Amino acid sequence: MDIKKHKIINRYYHKNCISCKSWLPATEESFYSVKKNKDGLHSYCKACVLKKAKESMLKNYDKQLERMRERNLLPGMKKAKKKYNSSLKKKKTQQIWQEKNKLKLKNYRLQRDAHKKHNITDVQWQKCKDYFNNKCAYCGLKIEDHKILFKGTYIQ
Template identity: 40%
Template sequence: MEYKLCNTCLQWFPCNSEYYYKNKQNKMDGYNAYCKECTIKKSKLWQKENPEQYKKLKEKHNANRPENQVVSTRLSSKRRLKDGRHKEWQQSERGKLAHKKSRERRKAKKHIISKEEWTKCKLYFDDSCAYCGLHISEHFIKYAGEFKWTDLHKEHVDDNGANDLSNCIPSCKNCNSQKWEFDLDEWYNEHNPFFTYERLLKINKWLNGDCYIHID
């Protein structure tokens, strides 16, 4: 097996698509000069340092992204779950490491808001999921073969943002799972089957000022 040195972290990894993103411009081996982890870090750093450029690029990407591509991506994910490839990846060393990091991120992402603040937040969105409009009274989750009612999820709109009310909206389990770590405008746009401009405006209005009225 051939190995490749990452130009950033200076570690050796197998020269394949598990550790490096493909790069057609690299005629030597067809992969990036940086490992996947370093590439992601560089990308996130650039996004923070160039917010306006990043926003324009995302808008262009979403505008040019055909609906059939969105559907294809979802079907591919379902196939991976069904044929066991996703489980196989989870049990691999890389999958276990990703799961560990994900757990650590979730622990750090716990909202620190009072019960009163959370109640006001839900009332602002009519006791419904801010994304799809599912009412809290209909929010049932299948657990151990039975459907059980549960409260809406305290959603981090900005995955790397604050843990207070300024970065919190109510979300159903389905929308919370689908949004994952995507940025709001990257996931919640006209390609999303639950998207409405009215709900997006309400979310932005809450995040851009109305939330501060209700912070204790």
Template identity: 35%
Template sequence: MKKCNICNKVKSYSEFYKKKAKSVKKGEYIYYFPYCKNCTKYKSAKWQKDNPNKRKESLHKYNVSEKGRQHFYTYGKEYRKNGQYKAWQMKNKDKIKEYRKKRTENKKHEITDVEWENCLKYFKYKCAYCGISQNDSVKIYNQSLHKEHVIHDGENDLSNNVPACKSCNSSKWKHELDDWYASDNLNFSLERYEKILTWINIDYLEFIINPIRKED
């Protein structure tokens, strides 16, 4: 039996999380955490609520780590393999339809393959927002970099297009760049921010083939 340091109740060892530990005096042994499982969950939930930015930062570090990549790949593969994803799709057709409708709003990219390739080269095959590479994007999200509208309801040509990873593409959505990038994106970089502005205001002109202009 063991006493929880939070609720002060004496509970069975099975009610506590444990891990293998090692020390010079004890050698290898089983270490039981000082809080019971229920209190640990409550403590964790409270910390996440009180520290949203630190939680996001911690999640990002895990996602880009080798362990995180492997977990993301394995979990996604098993989720699809055991039929859970298919079952969810069948039960949520209306949600999927609504989601796809929202995703297609202001999301048409009228650029050529050559223009897209030049855009990727300009940003060195990295997400314009967080800097994750094309290869890492495939490893982590099982997707290549997306064509992203910098201005949500702006032009559909190269002047408003940058490469973005799945995470940044979803997070930014229709938010204004200035409001979103500094506040919500944990990988804010002044250098990348200035490069995005230079691209959509000046440098895209060197690579655009058939500019699409709105009627005056």
């Protein structure tokens, strides 16, 4: 192992994050796994990777919005979704799949309907937001940053 990037501290291998220069345990709890590196771990620690991703997202939010629009990920994209669904119907691939997999489709619909109903009180929602420190549970952005990124469309 490379001396500059790895060293043993208290009988455990530690890896140096190239961004924050801190020595962290060389495990998947501290670093994301990457196949291309010899040790199988990313060069940046998880905290630095998330920080870089957040900075990149805020810096390039116009490009991010455009990509999301292309992929139909933003709310209000019904027109694009209709176009996508109509192309599926033209090819009839969806209909063919549904005919072949009637039982599977029925199970999917039952599962979806079972998970649709979420009865949550205002107190429970506030506790949930407090638990995640008023940040997104998925990407870690603050609510204000989501408002900037999505131009005012976020759940309060």
